[in-house]
Structure formats: C-alpha cells, structure tokens
Amino acid sequence: MRKILGNPWVGLAFRLILAAVLIYAGAVKLFEPGGARDAIVAYRVFGGNIPDILGWALPISEVILGLLLLMGLFVRWAAFLTACLMTAFILGIASVWIRGYNIDCGCFGGGGDISGDGRNWRYTSEILRDFLFTGMGVWLVAWPRTRFALDISPSDDRD
C-alpha cells in the first residue's frame, strides 16, 4: 500500500470535503437577500461600501473555488486560496471574540449579532473547524495530485 502522506485517495477526500463546504456556503449566501453583507458588517472590521462588495464577492469566490476543487482543476492554486480564505475566517472570528462581540459567524448564511450564550464554545468550535479546513487546503498544496482529478491524474503511478 501507498504511504498516507500525499496519498491520492486522502487528497481526493479532502478535495471533495472542501468542495462541498465551499459550494454550500457560497450558494446559501448568494440566495440570501443582500448576499452576505449584513453578516460581514457584524464583524465590525470593514467600513464604507466594502461590506456591500464583499457580500457578493465572497460567496462567488467560494463557489468558484469549490467547483475547481470538485473537478480537480488547478488544485494547488485553488487549495492555496481556500487555505488563505479559511485563515482569514479564523482571524475574523478571533478578532470578534477578542473584541468581545457576540455574533453569528454567518459562515453558512445567517449572521449578525446574537446573544452571548455559549459564546466561547461556539467561537472555539468554529475556529477549530476552520483550522481543519485550512489543514486540508495545505495538504492539497503540498500534494495536489489526487484521484479523479482533471489535473494530470496520478493513476499512471508516476510521481
């Protein structure tokens, strides 16, 4: 059997997990009134009309990255950008947490201010989850060759 690190089957699993998460998260936001604008405003990071622009740009980027990972196209780049995006989400949630606001991260739609009940566990689990996704992205940057990808397939057993 092949070794685990860089295993193309593991890579396939990571690709599909990230693709499902990204496409779902992006599509949900696109179908919400106002896109993800209100959720972004709640982070109190961006001013002016940046939330309006990001409210559309973010979900569209998520869907594009998700589709690329699903098809296995430009895997290394798509995975790199996904890892960057997830890192940005981690920083966003951490900054909100540090500044003491209680918000719904709006990760999969929704968003805005909510009650502080269970805040620490909620932020912790969201950050852990995004760390996990970042890790999958980093894996795919390191070993972009996976099964059933439109990029050169490793099925010819060369490396």
Next chain:
Amino acid sequence: MADKNSDRRAKAEAARNAANAGEKKRERMTRIIGAVVVVVVVLGIIGIAVIAKNSSSDSSGGGSSASADPNAPVPTGAFNKDNKFAYGVSLNPNDTAVPVLEIWEDFQCPACQALEKANGAGIEKLAADGKVQLIWRPTTFLDRNLKNDSSVRAAAAWGCAIDAGKTQEFHNAVYANPPATEGDGFTDAQLQSFAATAGITGAALDTFNSCLAAGTYQPWALNSTQVFYDANIPGTPLVKINGTEIDPSVAADQAKLEQAVAAATK
C-alpha cells in the same frame, strides 16, 4: 548489437515524447473546458439568485411600496436629515450637556424586545432624570430578512403616535406585544390597538388612523434605515453612549448602564 540498442532507445524516447505531448494537449483541453464549466455554473447560480431575489421582492413586498426620500416629513420633534442623529427621536432633546444614549431598534427584533423588557424602564428613567439624552434610532432592516413590511409599518405608526405626543407610550406598547414568532409581523389592527394602549383617543385617534392608513411616515422610517445601512450598523439592538458601542448586556442591566453613563459623564 550496439546499433540495435540505440535504435530501440531512440524509438522508446520518441514514443515517450509523443505520449507526453499528447498528455500536455489533453491537460490543456481539460483545463479550458473546466474553466468554461466553472464560469457557466457560477453565472447560472448568480442569475438564479438575482431572479429569486427580484421575484421575492415583487411578490411579498420585502419592504413597502414607499421609498426613502430625504425630504419626506419627519414626525414632530424628530431630528431632520441634517442632524447628526438624522431621523432619530429623543424624549429629552434639550438635555444636551449629558451623554447621548443612542439605541438602534427594529420593532420586529426579538433581542430589542428582550432589552426593552429587561431594562426599558431603567433606560427611560435615565432620560427622565436628565442623566442622558436618550435617542431612539429606528431601523426597518428586518423587513428584508423576514420578507414582510411590518417593521416599516410599525415604525411609521410610531411616527403617527409621536405626532400625537405619545412617543414613549406607543414605543413601549409595541414592545409589550411582540409577534408570537419572529416574522409574524403586525397587522394594522394590532398597530391601532397599540395606539389605544398608548392613550391616543378621540380626534387624535382619528388623526392617527388616517396617518397610519396613508403611510405618512414610511419614507421617514426608510430614511432612517438608509442611515443604518450607510453607517454599517451591524444589527439591533445596538446601543451607543456618546457614539461608542456598548454591549447590549450592559444596557440591559441598570447598575452597569449607570456605571457606563457615569464614566461618560464629564
């Protein structure tokens, strides 16, 4: 023998090169096709999202037929468009030497209702005692999320009540009777009953009813909502003392709120 070997090697090399070239070509093709697929799918999703958005705002109102107009009339005593607290309503606008306590609220917002229930009376007492200048800043942003028009209708009804001199009473009557579940909204009959609860009677009630029916203050409510969006206010309730946001849990606790007010009082 040597010739044969090198010949074989050359042939194998040529075959490998041809295979590599074929693979490169194939890969370029798949990348182009894949990129086209991505673009088409993304454009399709955006198109569907835009259509869904338009049709929902056409059929269910998603707000109201009125539109924001900075020059539309404001209720008696409400701040006009040029004020720092444009379209806001103060119980004690003349207390200018004390900290300003601003509260952004949407009448359909359950968290606002919770805040009012927890400490609405305490907040109003601070204004009555002249410890703060209380400014209510209405927003109707939940209409868009809840796909109804109850926030703008309730805010416009409040405007009519402000004209009748029952600013505080009507405001509190609405929050004392929240929708059973978020999104149920308010009927016109409910808004009229809030006016009665607020103590609007006789000729004043007639005036209130015609003001409500005409939607006189819907543009005012939408103007204030536009300020809410332009200022990137993240949600409701949002409480500020002298322009600095404080946690809603502070505003909900009179002792903590008094502390925060004292800290802001010079």
